[in-house]
Amino acid sequence: MAGVDLSLVLGRAQFIQRVRDAYHRDEDELRPRRPSPTRVPLHVLAVTSEIYPLVKTGGLADVTGALPKALSTYGIATHTLVPGYPSILALARLHPPLMEFDDLLGEKATLRHLEIDGLSLFVLDAPALYDRPGGPYVDENGVDHADNWKRFAVLSLAGAEIAAGALPGWQPDLIHTHDWQSALTSVYLRQMGSAVPVVLTIHNLAFQGQYSASLLPYIGLPPEVYSVDQMEYFGDISYLKGGLVTADHITVVSPTYAREILSPTFGMGLDGVLNARMDRLQGIVNGIDKEIWNPATDPYLPFRYDAKTVRNKKNNKALLLERFHLEPGDGPLFSAVTRITWQKGMDMLAEVADEIFHWGGRLIVHGQGDHDIEDALKATAARFPGRMAVSIGFNEPTAHLIHGGSDAIIQPSRFEPCGLTQLYGLRYGCVPVVSRTGGLSETIIDANDAAISARAATGFQFHPVRPEGLRHAIRRAAEAYGDKRKWARLQLQAMRADYSWDRSAESYAEVYGRLTDARAQLPH
Numbered sequence: 001m002a003g004v005d006l007s008l009v010l011g012r013a014q015f016i017q018r019v020r021d022a023y024h025r026d027e028d029e030l031r032p033r034r035p036s037p038t039r040v041p042l043h044v045l046a047v048t049s050e051i052y053p054l055v056k057t058g059g060l061a062d063v064t065g066a067l068p069k070a071l072s073t074y075g076i077a078t079h080t081l082v083p084g085y086p087s088i089l090a091l092a093r094l095h096p097p098l099m100e101f102d103d104l105l106g107e108k109a110t111l112r113h114l115e116i117d118g119l120s121l122f123v124l125d126a127p128a129l130y131d132r133p134g135g136p137y138v139d140e141n142g143v144d145h146a147d148n149w150k151r152f153a154v155l156s157l158a159g160a161e162i163a164a165g166a167l168p169g170w171q172p173d174l175i176h177t178h179d180w181q182s183a184l185t186s187v188y189l190r191q192m193g194s195a196v197p198v199v200l201t202i203h204n205l206a207f208q209g210q211y212s213a214s215l216l217p218y219i220g221l222p223p224e225v226y227s228v229d230q231m232e233y234f235g236d237i238s239y240l241k242g243g244l245v246t247a248d249h250i251t252v253v254s255p256t257y258a259r260e261i262l263s264p265t266f267g268m269g270l271d272g273v274l275n276a277r278m279d280r281l282q283g284i285v286n287g288i289d290k291e292i293w294n295p296a297t298d299p300y301l302p303f304r305y306d307a308k309t310v311r312n313k314k315n316n317k318a319l320l321l322e323r324f325h326l327e328p329g330d331g332p333l334f335s336a337v338t339r340i341t342w343q344k345g346m347d348m349l350a351e352v353a354d355e356i357f358h359w360g361g362r363l364i365v366h367g368q369g370d371h372d373i374e375d376a377l378k379a380t381a382a383r384f385p386g387r388m389a390v391s392i393g394f395n396e397p398t399a400h401l402i403h404g405g406s407d408a409i410i411q412p413s414r415f416e417p418c419g420l421t422q423l424y425g426l427r428y429g430c431v432p433v434v435s436r437t438g439g440l441s442e443t444i445i446d447a448n449d450a451a452i453s454a455r456a457a458t459g460f461q462f463h464p465v466r467p468e469g470l471r472h473a474i475r476r477a478a479e480a481y482g483d484k485r486k487w488a489r490l491q492l493q494a495m496r497a498d499y500s501w502d503r504s505a506e507s508y509a510e511v512y513g514r515l516t517d518a519r520a521q522l523p524h
């Protein structure tokens, strides 16, 4: 069989079988695709603390904002329950209430409906909990809201009550919760005796919602849940653990991270629980919203481009350098758009940034987070005036412009469940320089000799994740930038990589289909 790639043939056959099993249909009947012939359309209630474009502090919002649109192709109708933060209330209060909750852990709340940008939202209007200045989790001074334990327990309880039938005329077939902030939904549901299937997606295991067990009576849960096989976590309770032990299926945002978190190094104290639930654990890599992140139509880019007109990027680059008061030059412009934290390896970047300037490059860091690391970055910038800029803050248009004008995007994370910035980098022809961990390791193809000659390389990876590794990766990228043809090819290959939601949404649809079919087959 000369010339035939057997692995491809086998891969496709397995793929078709997998889809057949999931959909119980013949291959030629698969379009339009549906998660399950028995329950179409499937009604899903997603519960989340963030959603783009209304409230975003990071990648969670991007995913919860994009996934419902991608899933609609599969006949899945998602309604998303979100807290009534000020930015959301301003719009939601224009609509009449759907229902009233008299007592959510002692709070009254109104449920409102809002359609925006193709999303259908249920807004939990509970002013005492959510209508306040600051962000979703912190006040104006960056300090955690003291009642976060209650704010997100109430959100989860509202989700559980809706799932159990509180909203007249609408009930979901399945619940999808995200991270610790909505993880209690399945705990409440199981306490109510409801068997509605629940999928929990972990975007970042580092955030767990760990609180004193003395709060249990205040969040309406019985003392029995304080046990090792339920919510007990190192003498406290963990909302995330509660979700992990009660959800029917657990997804994390890349297959590599799904493997990594089974080890004590990445398991953040939950590796035991995750190992115990390994049969329910699955990694599904994130996609990106190709309409919002599209350099050919991006309203935040003064100069738009696609793979054929990528030379226009240099005009954005010139503007960026000017805006950040950096000197023009022939070298590469590296950037980082990120939470400035130890997880994201920004302390390492502060340490080795001089390597960039050694090669005539420039560096822009835009983000916010840990004040000590912010200070370290600012101190490095002060040593290299005109060559490095640090902008502290969170600004969506700036993030787009940085991707539109930079040559390379740096993401030296110590752990990274999936990572989206590198995917935006690919799409914007901004070659990613990343550590080999989690989702970064499977979304970027390192520019080693084999990948270059196969015309497959899309970026630079380094491992182990240490400052010397990052320094070496910067050197490799800067050298490649010096070879204009090689760089142009890398850029094009990056831009051709497909990280749309299509493939990943299909995996979620499969999970939903499997769980709802299994439930439909239970005796009533």
Ligand SMILES: Nc1ncnc2c1ncn2[C@@H]1O[C@H](COP(=O)(O)OP(=O)(O)O[C@H]2O[C@H](CO)[C@@H](O)[C@H](O)[C@H]2O)[C@@H](O)[C@H]1O
Residues within 6 Å of the ligand: 057, 058, 059, 060, 062, 063, 203, 204, 253, 286, 337, 338, 339, 366, 367, 368, 393, 394, 395, 396, 399, 416, 417, 418, 419, 420, 421, 422, 439
């Ligand atoms: N200062 C700033 N200004 C404007 N925009 C900024 C910004 N700082 C960050 N962003 C934006 O926030 C998002 C960050 O998403 P990431 O996935 O890279 O990391 P995050 O740790 O938030 O997400 C977690 O959840 C996501 C989603 O599952 C996982 O991909 C990831 O690995 C996990 O850690 C991107 O859209 C980025 O552009």
